[in-house]
Amino acid sequence: QAEDGYRLWLRYDSITDAALLKHYRQNITAIHFDATSQVLNAAAAELLQGLQGLMGQEIVQTNAIQDGSVVAGTAQNKIISSIISTEETDKTGKEGFIIKTAMYKGRKIIVVTATRDVGVLYGCFALLRLLQTNQQINTLNITSVPKVKLRMLNHWDNLNRTVERGYAGMSIWNWHKLPGYIDQRYIDYARANASVGINGVVLNNVNANAVILSPAYLEKVAALAAVFRPYGIKVYLSARFSAPIEIGNLETADPLNAGVQAFWQQKADELYSYIPDFGGFLVKANSEGQPGPQNYNRSHADGANMLAAALKPHGGIVIWRAFVYNNNDDDRFKQAYNEFQPLDGKFSDNVLVQVKNGPVDFQPREPFHPLFGAMPATPLMMEFQLTQEYLGFSTHLVFLAPLFKECLDADTYAKGKGSQVAKIVDGSLEQHVLSGMAGVSNIGSDINWTGHPFAQANWYALGRLAWDYTLSASEIADEWLRQTFTNDNMFLKAVKPMMLDSREICVNYMTPLGLHHLMGYSHHYGPAPWYNKAERADWNPVYFHKADKNGVGFDRTPKGSNAIAQYNTVIAGKFGNLKSCDEQFMLWFHHVPWTHMMQSGNNLWEALCYRYYSGADSVAWMQRQWESVKNIVDEERFKQVKMLLGIQKEEAIWWRNACVLYFQTFSGMQIPAALERPG
């Protein structure tokens, strides 16, 4: 089927295992839904479509309760409230849900309930997931509550439909045909998001065009918001800080100027007249040439609070990005902390500061950003990148859940041991009301949405981890593979390990042992560790690896840039000492002699060679794993992944050769004989 990749993880193909099918047919025979709202209608439609597809038979929607009825509704539903107390449901908050097997008037039923309609929608998707992943459903008792409140995608989509760092075609938003033409893709996009609990989307690039805030576009934005509303998804926009000048006829965008403040207040009123549940603004300011409050000698807090004041009467929020860096400093790593940490406590209560997972820029491996744990009075939102800007675009298979987990699980020691990044992001460490996690979208107009069939898993993982970051990467891979491909054990046994190891493999053939930002200038594809011609020093790979005859790596200890001082002393002590620094972060923090003895007993030069070779060899292993499932997956996706792995293999060798030969010009040592390869 030509649309094999289109259906994502919502395929709902008929279950083939006869015993399981019997089990499901015994336990589910009908659905009872008092669908009195758009959201409940969407939930009922999804449940019907999903169950009928999976169970290969018609499911009736009836008010009569029979054995096998799925009774779905909020706690107000009379049948449900006679089974589950409202106190119990209340514990699930505004978006959680309960799925429970129960007896009602002698009938065995399944209840799906929540305090609000959207929780019922999430519960229906969760019930479908149980069937999609072939779980038993005869005695269900599940309570699920999202850990993070704002679970978002950030599209870097431009109004001309190009996508910044987008590798899956053009933007899915067809601005030209909106608002009159609603592409089915918008609805399927909303379904996919809702199925993993994503409840907010920023439609446009953070390098923003102010025109999206003009009436002609707001009409189009409103049409998308109407499509997403039944799926519990709010729309947000990236706001260009200089919009008062560009579309407001003002001469300044100074946040303390009364005319500027009035512009934004009117803009907010106008926005909410189009979109009553508009989410708010995402802002990139004074970063990479974007305008911002510093143009007027004002602080990030001045800028954010001015916008926040305009949105506040409508219940909107401002998400202010902390991605700033400066060429004048000795170390780009330090800039965000230096600018933002002193502003802790100065932001209004409807502002979140959005911080990238690492201090430089979405590298295959980064230590956690030192702002996490350093701004206790400010809700910090996590920004991950799903689109693989520095990880082989949509050509390389790299499952990012292990990268996300590594960061979320990292202990900041902000309030002593056990102060993981996740506890800062979910707001629990400081009892913040707002909390959020965003992924920079990898979605485009390609038939399969994300370019690489396996890149869908990164979208999926973001949603699942924002809902519950305690899920393991392995659980997420398992769920996604079962739903997206098959429940076949042979398939899972071959493909799951390949997915789970893929990120480490990528680190090994691109930037092992703490190397970072060695990618080609500007496009960030392929190796260019030698590059030194960028207009800014801190865009050059040589700035980051600092290789010389003595060694390699960026000294961020007190002898060097002292960036480690931005971490809690426990972490700074660990990273700052070559003996205690985890080797995987070593060259992030130390300039290490080529002859340095590693834990393995090899010297640094040898260890680097071993990593690069192992990375490239491991892609060949991925190819073999994939080849072994040839007869288990559909031909279309089998071929697509096979071709992509072929490219990845060639490019892993390209990376290996480029980096090993380049660094060899400094180390002057031989490549270990054991690594000699025929051909």
Ligand code: GCW
């Ligand atoms: O990763 C870098 C990208 C830019 C991007 C910027 C950012 C949107 O190379 O393309 O711009 O980060 O996050 O603002």
